[in-house]
Amino acid sequence: MPGEEELIQLRIEKLQRLQARGIDVYPARAARTHDAIGAKAAFERWEADGAQGDAPAASVAGRITAMRDMGKASFLDVTDGSGRIQCYVKKDIIGEEAYAGLADLDLGDFLSVTGPLFRTRTQEITVEARSYQVLAKALRPPPEKWHGVEDIEIRYRQRYLDLMANAEVRDIFRTRAAIVSAMRRHLDGRGFIEVETPVLQPEAGGAAATPFTTHHRALDQDFFLRISLELHLKRLIIGGYDRVYEIGRIFRNEGVSWKYNTEFTMLEMYEAYADYNDVARNVEEMVSSIAQQVLGTTTAQFEEHTIDLAPPWKRITMREALIEHAGIDFAEFRTREKLYEELHRRGFADLDPGWSWGKLIDEAVSHYVEPKLIQPTFLLDYPKEISPLAKSKPGEDGIVERFEFFIAGFEMGNAYSELNDPVDQRERFEAQRRLAAAGIEEVETLDEDFLIALEHGMPPTGGLGIGIDRLTMILTGQRSIREVILFPALRRKD
RNA sequence: GGGCCGCUAGCUCAAUUGGCAGAGCAGCUGACUCUUAAUCAGCCGGUUCUGGGUUCGACUCCCGGGCGGCUCACCA
Numbered sequence: 027m028p029g030e031e032e033l034i035q036l037r038i039e040k041l042q043r044l045q046a047r048g049i050d051v052y053p054a055r056a057a058r059t060h061d062a063i064g065a066k067a068a069f070e071r072w073e074a075d076g077a078q079g080d081a082p083a084a085s086v087a088g089r090i091t092a093m094r095d096m097g098k099a100s101f102l103d104v105t106d107g108s109g110r111i112q113c114y115v116k117k118d119i120i121g122e123e124a125y126a127g128l129a130d131l132d133l134g135d136f137l138s139v140t141g142p143l144f145r146t147r148t149q150e151i152t153v154e155a156r157s158y159q160v161l162a163k164a165l166r167p168p169p170e171k172w173h174g175v176e177d178i179e180i181r182y183r184q185r186y187l188d189l190m191a192n193a194e195v196r197d198i199f200r201t202r203a204a205i206v207s208a209m210r211r212h213l214d215g216r217g218f219i220e221v222e223t224p225v226l227q228p229e230a231g232g233a234a235a236t237p238f239t240t241h242h243r244a245l246d247q248d249f250f251l252r253i254s255l256e257l258h259l260k261r262l263i264i265g266g267y268d269r270v271y272e273i274g275r276i277f278r279n280e281g282v283s284w285k286y287n288t289e290f291t292m293l294e295m296y297e298a299y300a301d302y303n304d305v306a307r308n309v310e311e312m313v314s315s316i317a318q319q320v321l322g323t324t325t326a327q328f329e330e331h332t333i334d335l336a337p338p339w340k341r342i343t344m345r346e347a348l349i350e351h352a353g354i355d356f357a358e359f360r361t362r363e364k365l366y367e368e369l370h371r372r373g374f375a376d377l378d379p380g381w382s383w384g385k386l387i388d389e390a391v392s393h394y395v396e397p398k399l400i401q402p403t404f405l406l407d408y409p410k411e412i413s414p415l416a417k418s419k420p421g422e423d424g425i426v427e428r429f430e431f432f433i434a435g436f437e438m439g440n441a442y443s444e445l446n447d448p449v450d451q452r453e454r455f456e457a458q459r460r461l462a463a464a465g466i467e468e469v470e471t472l473d474e475d476f477l478i479a480l481e482h483g484m485p486p487t488g489g490l491g492i493g494i495d496r497l498t499m500i501l502t503g504q505r506s507i508r509e510v511i512l513f514p515a516l517r518r519k520d
Numbered sequence: 521g522g523g524c525c526g527c528u529a530g531c532u533c534a535a536u537u538g539g540c541a542g543a544g545c546a547g548c549u550g551a552c553u554c555u556u557a558a559u560c561a562g563c564c565g566g567u568u569c570u571g572g573g574u575u576c577g578a579c580u581c582c583c584g585g586g587c588g589g590c591u592c593a594c595c596a
Contacts, residue, residue: 029529029530029564029565029566030529030530030565032530032547032548032564032565033530033546033547033565034530036547036548092556092557092558094555094556094558094559095552095555095558096552096553096554096555096558096559097551097552097553098552098553099552099553099554099555100553100555101554101555101556101558103556112555112556114554114555116553116554117553118553132546132547133546133547146554146555146556147554147555148554148555148556150554150555150556152554166530167530167531167546167547168530168531168546169530169531169532169546170530170531170532170544170545170546171531171545171546171557172531172532172544172545172557173531173532173533173544173545174531174532175531175532176531176532176533177527177531177532177588178588178589179527179587179588179589180531182588183588187531191531233596234595234596235595235596236595254596278595278596280594280595281521281593281594281595283591283594283595284590284591286594286595376593376594388596412596430596437596439596440596468594468595468596491596493596506589516587516588517586517587517588518587519586519587519588
């Protein structure tokens with residue numbers, strides 16, 4: 027019979043047969059004494075203790091992931107969150123009726139099996155079923171047992187099938203959770219407090235990106251989904267917390283690619299009385315500590331690269347890096363026009379004449395430098411025009427105390443000695459506004475409410491943002507950000 | 521948004537030059553009381569992403585549309 031509809035119909039008929047026998051196919055409670063791994067461990071302990079007396083018994087519960095029918099005995103594989111355990115159902119032991127009932131079970135159903143543990147001839151620890159209980163009937167067939175789900179569209183749209191079929195995928199998201207957990211431990215251990223700030227904001231600031239907009243009906247006012255966490259966290263520093271962080275989702279209404287997802291998770295942390303050098307030390311310690319806890323080592327394999335995350339990481343200024351990798355000393359091209367001309371001469375095709383000097387430098391760095399930064403590297407001292415929230419570097423005109431750090435050639439995070447001079451900050455916002463009028467750059471919007479906060483006084487502060495998705499990519503060796511986001515943004519399919 | 525590639529059974533994949541749309545897994549029937557990608561025999565299963573066109577004949581060629589991947593652009 028089976029097309030999809032027929033397969034579903036057959037399962038519904040089985041469900042109805044079970045119900046006709048008075049069986050609750052979706053019971054509220056499950057008999058369960060051990061998870062799969064725990065049951066095996068219990069049996070091994072009993073063996074290690076000399077196998078005295080009766081073997082331990084267990085109730086295990088999980089999804090039926092394989093059935094091997096031998097006629098008057100069957101083997102079922104039951105898989106739960108801990109792993110897989112085999113169950114042996116023998117007609118002589120379980121009885122005629124219960125054995126016949128196996129016919130109404132399907133791959134994908136949830137089942138609880140109860141009985142003593144034993145080792146089969148091939149030494150596999152197995153539950154010898156004395157009884158079983160249906161926990162939930164599945165109406166659709168699971169993915170194919172050997173190849174699993176390979177179709178990328180199914181994997182993303184129906185992630186549960188991907189997780190069901192592909193253990194490596196389950197591991198990636200466990201690792202992601204472990205990364206975030208280790209990150210919290212690191213920060214909590216250093217006296218940072220975790221806070222939550224608004225996702226819906228009247229101004230979306232803290233980054234140069236296009237926000238999503240929405241409308242609040244009761245307030246009859248438009249809101250933006252946040253594009254960074256920065257400005258609210260600084261308000262908390264102003265309020266008197268010395269160390270704050272937030273791990274939160276942010277949203278940018280821009281293109282998607284292997285390294286950009288529409289919504290992504292960022293850690294931002296702010297530390298009063300620290301500067302960007304202090305932040306850099308904290309970053310390398312935190313990331314290497316996370317790797318040690320999650321991977322058991324401070325090296326990570328990413329494509330063909332072995333990444334060494336142990337501190338200290340390389341530090342190089344943007345100017346030095348451009349000299350080293352491109353032979354351009356931007357000190358020799360101090361104006362926008364000269365730099366534009368030089369890059370144009372070098373074959374940059376898509377330069378916009380409206381771009382600022384800083385934006386042009388950024389462009390050159392993206393092209394010449396970033397792909398070379400395979401081992402963890404702090405790229406220091408950015409142009410002021412593209413860093414409106416960072417403090418100027420003393421003695422260096424047009425440069426601010428800012429770094430981005432790179433691993434495997436792409437950006438992981440961004441940090442500054444935060445600008446705390448409210449007059450300077452206002453001028454920076456105004457300069458952004460002028461840039462927006464002159465060119466096509468995405469710019470920071472002026473946030474008057476934030477400026478008022480700054481005018482109340484903010485201590486010298488070091489701040490940082492890290493893309494958690496990207497860090498997870500590095501630590502799990504994944505080439506696409508969609509492989510580390512459970513439900514990546516996809517176009518709706520109708 | 522541009523370019524390139526992909527879409528065939530529930531899943532994983534075939535299909536020669538344009539010539540009857542196939543296999544494995546899953547499912548169904550039967551055999552089998554220690555199997556584990558169980559095995560053996562038989563059977564069922566298709567809007568070939570979608571809408572047009574060319575042709576005696578289209579999974580295959582042409583045009584439009586959808587979704588996805590890669591890439592470029594955009595983007596901290």
